[in-house]
Amino acid sequence: MAKQNRQSVKSRVRMQDESEGMDSHLHQLFLDQLADIYDAEQQLTKALPKMAKAAESEELREAIEMHLEETEEHVSRLEQVAQSLDEKLKSQTCPAMKGLIKEGEELVKDHKDTSAIDAAIIAAAQKVEHYEIATYGTLATWAEQMGHDEAARLLRETEEEESAADEKLTSVAESIANERAHME
Ligand code: ZN
Ligand code: FE
Ligand code: FE
Numbered sequence: 001m002a003k004q005n006r007q008s009v010k011s012r013v014r015m016q017d018e019s020e021g022m023d024s025h026l027h028q029l030f031l032d033q034l035a036d037i038y039d040a041e042q043q044l045t046k047a048l049p050k051m052a053k054a055a056e057s058e059e060l061r062e063a064i065e066m067h068l069e070e071t072e073e074h075v076s077r078l079e080q081v082a083q084s085l086d087e088k089l090k091s092q093t094c095p096a097m098k099g100l101i102k103e104g105e106e107l108v109k110d111h112k113d114t115s116a117i118d119a120a121i122i123a124a125a126q127k128v129e130h131y132e133i134a135t136y137g138t139l140a141t142w143a144e145q146m147g148h149d150e151a152a153r154l155l156r157e158t159e160e161e162e163s164a165a166d167e168k169l170t171s172v173a174e175s176i177a178n179e180r181a182h183m184e
């Protein structure tokens with residue numbers, strides 16, 4: 001099955017090569033990865049509310065809720081990226097995000113009602129952010145290489161928000177650790 005898929009991508013690309021020139025392999029890879037992160041972001045819009053609910057610190061809950069709003073924007077921004085290229089995002093599953101969310105949910109379950117619950121949530125959330133930062137950084141660079149300027153701009157915007165979310169989580173972790181140190 002996987003082999004067949006690969007062959008069909010190849011023949012699809014070969015046909016495009018003849019009509020569009022040299023960039024079509026990269027363009028096809030770009031569209032595949034766009035579809036992957038599109039699904040990943042949608043998975044996240046369902047997972048983040050559960051993480052927020054499990055958080056003990058109000059600061060952490062608010063940070064996750066804020067990032068949920070941004071994540072919803074990331075979904076629609078990806079639709080804008082596709083529109084800017086006159087393409088449609090195909091629907092496919094991001095197995096990596098599925099795994100990251102599953103691992104995060106297990107972590108939360110295992111540390112529920114312990115003093116480490118927020119640390120567990122932050123760890124899971126930062127793994128997710130790093131996956132997204134890597135994906136958007138790569139996508140934006142490819143878009144720049146192919147001269148898809150509007151797409152590149154939108155992708156960089158999201159990359160920056162993912163980085164900011166990651167940094168925010170680090171600072172929440174520090175402030176939770178400081179609070180705990182004062183209570184001892
Ligand atoms: Zn995102
Ligand atoms: Fe993925
Ligand atoms: Fe994110």
